[in-house]
Amino acid sequence: MYGTGLAKGLLLTLRHFVDSYVDDIRYGFRKYHHSTDNFAVRQGTKTKGVITVQYPDEKVAVPERFRFVPFLIVEDEDHPTRSGKDWCTSCGICAKVCPPQCIWIVRGNDPNTGRPVPEPEAFFIDIDICMNCGFCAEYCPFDAIKMDHDYELASYDRTTHHIHDKERLSKPNSYWRGIAPTRAYEEMLARGTWEHKDAAKEARRGASGARASAPQPAPQAEVAAPAAASEAAPPAEASAPPAPAAEGATPWSEDDAKREERRRKALERKARRAAKRGQ
Amino acid sequence: MDQPTLAPEKQLDATTVDEAIAYLRAEYADAVTLDDREGYGGVIVQSNRLVDVARAIRDDLGFDYLSSATAVDYLGAGDHLEMVYHAYRTSGGGSLVFKAQTDREQAEIPSLVPIWRGADFQEREAWDLMGIRFRGHPNLKRILMWEGFHGHPLRKDWREAYYEEDQKPFDNRWPGGQVYRVEERNVFGKNVTYPPDIDLGRLMDSSETAVYQSLGLGVDVERIMDKDGFETNELVVNMGPHHPSTHGVFRMVLTVDGETVTSLEPVMGYLHRNHEKIGERNTYLHNIPFTDRLDYISSMGNNHGYVLAVEQLMSLGRKYNPPTYRCEALRVMMVELSRIVNHLWAIGFWLNDIGAFFTPVLYFVQERERILDFFEAVAGSRMMCNYMRFGGLFGDLPERLKSVSNLTNDRVRDYNTMQFLTEMINERIPRTIDELERLLTQNEILLERSVGVGVLTREDAINYSAAGPLLRGSGVAYDIRRADPYSIYPELDFDIAVEDEGDMYARYRVRVAELRESVRILKQILPRLEATEGESIWADGKPGAYAPRVPHGEAYGRVENGKGELGYYVVSAGGRGGSANPWRYHVRAPSFINLTPMGIMSRGHKVADVVGILGSIDIVLGETDR
Numbered sequence: 024m025y026g027t028g029l030a031k032g033l034l035l036t037l038r039h040f041v042d043s044y045v046d047d048i049r050y051g052f053r054k055y056h057h058s059t060d061n062f063a064v065r066q067g068t069k070t071k072g073v074i075t076v077q078y079p080d081e082k083v084a085v086p087e088r089f090r091f092v093p094f095l096i097v098e099d100e101d102h103p104t105r106s107g108k109d110w111c112t113s114c115g116i117c118a119k120v121c122p123p124q125c126i127w128i129v130r131g132n133d134p135n136t137g138r139p140v141p142e143p144e145a146f147f148i149d150i151d152i153c154m155n156c157g158f159c160a161e162y163c164p165f166d167a168i169k170m171d172h173d174y175e176l177a178s179y180d181r182t183t184h185h186i187h188d189k190e191r192l193s194k195p196n197s198y199w200r201g202i203a204p205t206r207a208y209e210e211m212l213a214r215g216t217w218e219h220k221d222a223a224k225e226a227r228r229g230a231s232g233a234r235a236s237a238p239q240p241a242p243q244a245e246v247a248a249p250a251a252a253s254e255a256a257p258p259a260e261a262s263a264p265p266a267p268a269a270e271g272a273t274p275w276s277e278d279d280a281k282r283e284e285r286r287r288k289a290l291e292r293k294a295r296r297a298a299k300r301g302q
Numbered sequence: 303m304d305q306p307t308l309a310p311e312k313q314l315d316a317t318t319v320d321e322a323i324a325y326l327r328a329e330y331a332d333a334v335t336l337d338d339r340e341g342y343g344g345v346i347v348q349s350n351r352l353v354d355v356a357r358a359i360r361d362d363l364g365f366d367y368l369s370s371a372t373a374v375d376y377l378g379a380g381d382h383l384e385m386v387y388h389a390y391r392t393s394g395g396g397s398l399v400f401k402a403q404t405d406r407e408q409a410e411i412p413s414l415v416p417i418w419r420g421a422d423f424q425e426r427e428a429w430d431l432m433g434i435r436f437r438g439h440p441n442l443k444r445i446l447m448w449e450g451f452h453g454h455p456l457r458k459d460w461r462e463a464y465y466e467e468d469q470k471p472f473d474n475r476w477p478g479g480q481v482y483r484v485e486e487r488n489v490f491g492k493n494v495t496y497p498p499d500i501d502l503g504r505l506m507d508s509s510e511t512a513v514y515q516s517l518g519l520g521v522d523v524e525r526i527m528d529k530d531g532f533e534t535n536e537l538v539v540n541m542g543p544h545h546p547s548t549h550g551v552f553r554m555v556l557t558v559d560g561e562t563v564t565s566l567e568p569v570m571g572y573l574h575r576n577h578e579k580i581g582e583r584n585t586y587l588h589n590i591p592f593t594d595r596l597d598y599i600s601s602m603g604n605n606h607g608y609v610l611a612v613e614q615l616m617s618l619g620r621k622y623n624p625p626t627y628r629c630e631a632l633r634v635m636m637v638e639l640s641r642i643v644n645h646l647w648a649i650g651f652w653l654n655d656i657g658a659f660f661t662p663v664l665y666f667v668q669e670r671e672r673i674l675d676f677f678e679a680v681a682g683s684r685m686m687c688n689y690m691r692f693g694g695l696f697g698d699l700p701e702r703l704k705s706v707s708n709l710t711n712d713r714v715r716d717y718n719t720m721q722f723l724t725e726m727i728n729e730r731i732p733r734t735i736d737e738l739e740r741l742l743t744q745n746e747i748l749l750e751r752s753v754g755v756g757v758l759t760r761e762d763a764i765n766y767s768a769a770g771p772l773l774r775g776s777g778v779a780y781d782i783r784r785a786d787p788y789s790i791y792p793e794l795d796f797d798i799a800v801e802d803e804g805d806m807y808a809r810y811r812v813r814v815a816e817l818r819e820s821v822r823i824l825k826q827i828l829p830r831l832e833a834t835e836g837e838s839i840w841a842d843g844k845p846g847a848y849a850p851r852v853p854h855g856e857a858y859g860r861v862e863n864g865k866g867e868l869g870y871y872v873v874s875a876g877g878r879g880g881s882a883n884p885w886r887y888h889v890r891a892p893s894f895i896n897l898t899p900m901g902i903m904s905r906g907h908k909v910a911d912v913v914g915i916l917g918s919i920d921i922v923l924g925e926t927d928r
Contacts, residue, residue, distance in 0.1 A: 028744030035741050036661060066715065083715070086679040086704050088697070115476035120848045122588035124472050127479030139477075147481040156591035156688045161696065162848045170682070186481060205700070297468075299378050 042071045079175075087203045090157040090170035092150045093117075095192045096199055098219070110167035110196070110219050112141035117159035117168050125152035126159065141221060146189040151181060165220055166210050172202045319396045322363045329362075330355055337401060341618050341855020341876070344399025349411050352402045353438075356387075356417045365389035365398045367780070368418035368767050370858065370869050370890040371425060373432040375406070377458035379875070383409050383434055386871065387421075388858055388890075392764055392778055394785035397858065404434060406457075413439035420767020423898050431456035431578070446571035446927060452495045455576050462579065463493040469883045470583055536564060539909070543572045547655055547913040550923030554900075556912065563912055566904045568897045573927035581887035586612050586692070587848055589887065594686040596868075596889060597925040599647050600640035602677070603863040605690035606633055610788055611859025611870040612692050612852060619853040623841030625693050628834035630790045632695055635723075635827045636677075636687075637861070638820040642731060643670050644864025645813045645820075648771075648920040649738065652810070655917035656751045656910075662741060669734045672726060675715060679703040692850050694840040699831075720832070727824040735817050743814070752806035756903045756915035759804055766899040769892045770866025771816070772919055775809035777802040782862040790830075796823050806918040849882055865920050866892030889928055893921035 050070075053061045062081055065074050076083055098105040118126040131144040159168045171194075178184040200207040216223045317325065323345055326334045333351035337344050347355045359365045370388040383404050388397045402411050413436035414421040425436045426445040433454035436442055443449060453460050464485075466472050474480045542553035551572035557564045577596065581589050593608045594601035616622045625633070647670065650663035674684040679700055681689040689696050704716040717725075742748055758768065763776035773780055781798040783791040799815030801808035840846065854876025860869035869890030875883075896919050904912045 026746060028749075029746050032741045032745050035737065039665070084704060086675075086682075086700070088680065088682040088700065089678060090682040113477065116848065118475040118479070119471040120585075120587060121471075121475075122584060122591050124466075124470055124475055126475060127481040128476045129479045130477035145479065145481075147479065149481070149483070154591055155683065155686065157682055157696075158587065158591070158848075161845075186483075296378075 046071045085172050085174075087205055089172055090155055090160070091174045092153050092155065092171055092176060092187070093148060093159050093168050093192070094171045094194045095146060095189065096167050096169060096196050097193045099195045099197050102196075105219070105222055109142050109193070110165055111143050111146065112165055112167070112221065113139075113143035113146075114141075114164065116162055116164065120158040120162045122156055122158065123152045123154050125149045125154075143189065146192060148187045148192060149185065150176060150187055151185045166214065167219075169199050169203070317363065319398055322359075322365070322398055325363065326355065326358065329358065334400075337399075341615070341853060341874070343856070344397075344401060346401045346403060349402040349404055352412050353414065353417065355400065356414050359389055359398060359400065360417055363398070364391050364393070366764050367392050368414070368420045369397065369769075369860070369867060370871060370888075371414070371421050371428070372871055372888040372890070373428040373434055373456070374873060374886045374888075375432060375456065375458045377406070381406055383432060385411050385428065385434065386856075387414070388869070388871075390786070392780045392785075394780075396786060399858070409434040410437055411435075412437045413442075415439055418767060419762075419765050420895060420898055423895060424767075427894075430454070431576075433457060444571075446574040448571070450497055450499075452497045456579055462576065463490070464488055465493075468583065470585055470588060541909075541912070543569075548916065549651065549921055550926075552916075552921070552923055552926065554912065554916070556904075556909065558909060561908045563904050563907055563909060566901045566912065568900050570894075570897070570923075571927050573923045575928070577928040578887055578889065581889075582884055584884075584887075585882045586850060586852055586884060589884070590690065591686065591688040593870075593889075594688055595924055596891065596928065597644075597863065597865060597893065597922045598685050599922055600637075600644040600864045601685060601687045602636040602640040602689060603644075603861055603868060605687065606637050606789075607859050607861040607863070607868045608870050608872075609690045609692055609859075610861065611857045611872045612850075614857035614859055615852050615855055615872060615874050616692060616850060618855050619851055621851070623693060626834075626837055626839060626841055627790070628698075628831070628837040629694055629839040631827055631830045631834060632699070632839065633690060634789055634791070634794070635824060635831070636680075636689060638823050638827070639673050639676070641820050641864045642817055643673050644920075645817050646670050646734075646738075648864070648917075649742075649810060649813055652806075652914065652917035652920070653742070653748075656748070656914040658748070662738070665737065665741070666734065669726075669731055672730065675703065676719075676722065676726070679719070691846055693846050698839050723831075724828060727821060727828060731817075731821055731824075735814065735821070738817075739814060742810075748810075749807065751911075751914060752810060752918075753803075754805050755907060755911050756806045756918060757804045758899055758903050760802075762899060762902065763804065766902075767895050768866070768899060769896060770862070770864070770920075771799075771809050771812040772866065772896050772899075774798065774800045775812045776804035782860055782867055786860070788859075788861065794823050794826050806914055809918045852876070852884075860890070863892060865922065865925070866896055868892055889925075891925040891928060893919075893923075893926040894928070897921065897926065 047055075050064045053064050064070070065081075066076060066083065096110040098108045098110070100106055102108075113128050113130045115128055115130070118124070118128050125148055127145075127147040127149075128143050129145040131140045131142045132138065133140050155170070157170050160170045211217050214220055214223070218226075323336070326345060327336070330347075330351060333348040333355060334345050337346050367390045368387060369390050370386075372386055374384045374386060376382050376384060380403075383406055385402045385404075387400050387402075389400070390397050404411050409432070411434055413425055415425065415436075416438065422439075422441070423445060425434075425439055426442060428434050429436060429439075429442055430444040430447050431454055444451065447455070455462070465488075536557050536559050539556045539558055540553060541556060542548040543551040548554070553569040553572070555567045555569055557566075577592065580592060584592065589608060590605055593604040596604050613622075613624070617624070646666040647663075650666045653662045654660060677687050677689075678684045679702075681687040681696055699719045702716055702718055703722060758766075758772065758776045760777045762768075763773050763778055768776065777800060779798045779800040782788070783796075784798055796819045799812045799819060801811045801815075852874045854874055856871070856873045858869055858871045860867055862868075867890065871886065871888040871890065872884050873886035875885035900916065900919065903915050907915070
């Protein structure tokens with residue numbers, strides 16, 4: 024009979040319409056009071072239909088892997104030996120893997136010796152260019168750059184506010200462990216310590232009385248640190264013993280000479296290429 | 303246009319690709335040579351015999367479907383331009399790749415539009431971006447850039463307005479990072495050149511007139527605008543580029559006789575950003591997040607096609623581990639979920655186009671939201687997923703969807719991931735599809751509007767290189783997941799959705815059937831995920847390098863995306879041009895090529911139907927314009 028399909032469809036629409044009122048009664052009209060307490064009712068799993076999240080009064084929490092403009096990890100203020108120190112060693116991998124090339128790093132040099140030190144002198148991210156892909160965090164061998172959860176970066180003036188410098192980018196290590204506890208824990212397992220890779224290495228070297236040219240001031244006792252840091256980790260997982268990471272497991276060589284050699288060769292290749300193309 | 307001979311007895315359709323190549327070399331000994339460059343395949347055809355050979359490929363050998371036609375600039379490596387064609391059989395199987403070369407200065411190659419109408423837009427693109435003239439092309443003018451643009455931007459020696467360096471990573475980022483904004487150094491207005499004959503001061507300049515006059519519409523625009531000389535009943539109507547029914551900045555120029563469309567020409571390129579040039583500046587890895595921005599409705603599928611192409615290249619090298627089983631299962635799951643999102647979106651917006659304004663869309667969007675929540679939890683972003691890597695993935699499934707770090711409202715949408723998936727796949731998505739069918743399939747208004755409208759015949763669908771639901775809605779059971787399988791599709795049990803009518807309603811039915819088939823696939827994926835729990839997503843247990851070694855060669859990776867066949871043609875220069883960046887990166891975009899038959903589908907219908915026909919093709923402008 025002509026019109027039955029239409030009627031069926033309209034009945035379905037009617038059901039949706041009625042359902043929304045049934046929901047109202049079930050929750051005692053709490054859906055319409057925009058307070059944080061009612062959020063679970065308004066956005067809950069049992070609520071029928073999709074109800075607008077009243078942003079910015081209400082916000083949906085982002086999942087742990089959510090990625091927005093990156094930030095740099097610095098050591099917590101209350102860290103016994105490395106307080107306020109950058110985790111970044113200015114190795115430059117984030118700048119290389121950045122697809123839109125929005126990261127600028129100035130490598131730090133020791134003013135006395137002129138040798139590079141493993142800390143960036145300056146670090147800029149142009150957040151207008153950043154495409155939030157998360158490669159920098161994914162490929163950083165030192166877990167020093169991470170994707171943030173703070174997505175409210177709008178401002179009235181892009182010329183002054185949208186190039187984030189090192190000061191703007193830096194956030195304490197505890198902040199990262201707060202927003203992404205599971206991932207911080209997984210990274211700790213991969214590193215073998217809650218401490219920075221270099222710090223841990225330094226501690227081992229210090230114990231065996233090795234190289235003097237190292238940029239770190241003094242050998243440090245790293246043994247106590249994991250226990251202190253694990254307070255931030257989820258309690259159920261904190262009891263698991265940190266697996267020791269295989270030394271040199273990173274695919275990247277951190278040797279300066281080798282890196283310089285590679286760079287020289289790359290530049291040569293590039294020059295040859297350019298010459299070949301007759302530019 | 304001559305129609306392909308479909309008589310099967312004339313086709314050597316039992317031959318393999320290798321036998322087909324041998325046949326060509328025997329029949330056209332003087333014109334066909336093997337492409338023996340390292341890592342390359344197929345044949346090189348003398349361009350003066352190209353049309354004959356192409357006809358033999360289509361009629362004698364049965365490769366009736368031209369998937370992709372694109373150009374490569376081999377500047378510094380032979381100094382020639384090369385057209386690369388990938389032809390397939392709609393009965394399934396691998397590709398016959400044939401190429402034609404031409405000089406860079408006097409670039410001219412015979413057009414294959416008389417053989418495959420599907421080459422029309424692709425050849426126009428090659429003319430626009432590479433500057434190859436196609437002898438015999440019926441309407442050879444620019445398609446993505448505007449008439450009067452200076453130069454051919456995909457040539458290796460062409461530089462964009464904000465040019466920095468040939469290849470990323472750029473030198474000034476590290477170790478002496480000099481922070482500046484490009485526009486400070488390279489002031490807009492001074493960084494572009496124009497051809498000498500273009501007058502920027504005129505609002506309606508010659509290039510805009512050329513759009514109408516060279517459209518082949520048979521209407522003299524100047525005369526229409528002149529009141530005294532107004533003689534015709536036909537009228538030129540511009541739909542778009544800023545129009546909600548065109549799904550983005552897309553424009554159609556119609557000639558109408560009263561309400562009836564007499565001819566239609568798509569005009570595009572308003573969202574063109576030279577994705578392929580960006581891709582050639584990028585390293586291989588850099589391109590993955592850029593592919594998200596093509597068809598932004600189903601970015602997982604875009605990732606998949608690209609990583610498949612690069613993995614094909616990497617497998618030519620010595621050190622290559624194929625992805626693990628768990629990785630493949632996760633990839634297929636993500637892609638099928640994307641397909642569901644894509645089809646829900648496509649059907650919903652098609653209904654918007656034919657007048658069911660937003661009620662159905664909002665019903666479908668509920669499930670889409672949940673799938674996007676899942677993508678966000680796994681990949682970190684709802685739409686720009688950037689999830690797949692060469693030989694692996696960004697990460698395994700998290701244990702729970704939300705964070706354990708607590709905000710007041712954090713628990714609201716928190717689920718155990720596997721529980722969430724099980725509920726979605728077994729209950730929520732099937733329920734939504736049932737509801738969708740109950741609401742629409744027998745709805746008389748929908749039937750009135752869509753049955754018999756926008757018909758594309760089986761022969762035309764193949765000849766115009768239509769892909770996806772557009773092809774299958776015309777009775778061609780061609781789905782790459784079955785015809786040229788990849789990943790773990792061969793072991794999965796599903797059917798190809800196909801309808802014979804070729805009208806809008808048939809396309810709708812195909813999409814609904816594909817939704818159900820996707821659910822069927824997902825139901826098979828769940829036990830596979832449970833069985834591989836704990837297995838690494840990387841073959842050697844650790845994430846791949848950020849600069850993988852990609853050997854010299856070419857690869858064409860293609861997947862069945864929601865909108866049709868998405869292909870990536872990637873050429874690696876290997877040692878020649880630095881192995882970090884692709885020499886050529888081409889996207890065979892289904893949204894772009896599916897627009898080729900838009901004109902013949904719309905002819906004779908009403909203006910209101912044109913909107914519906916465009917919606918039934920299902921385009922996304924991020925992919926159309928690239």
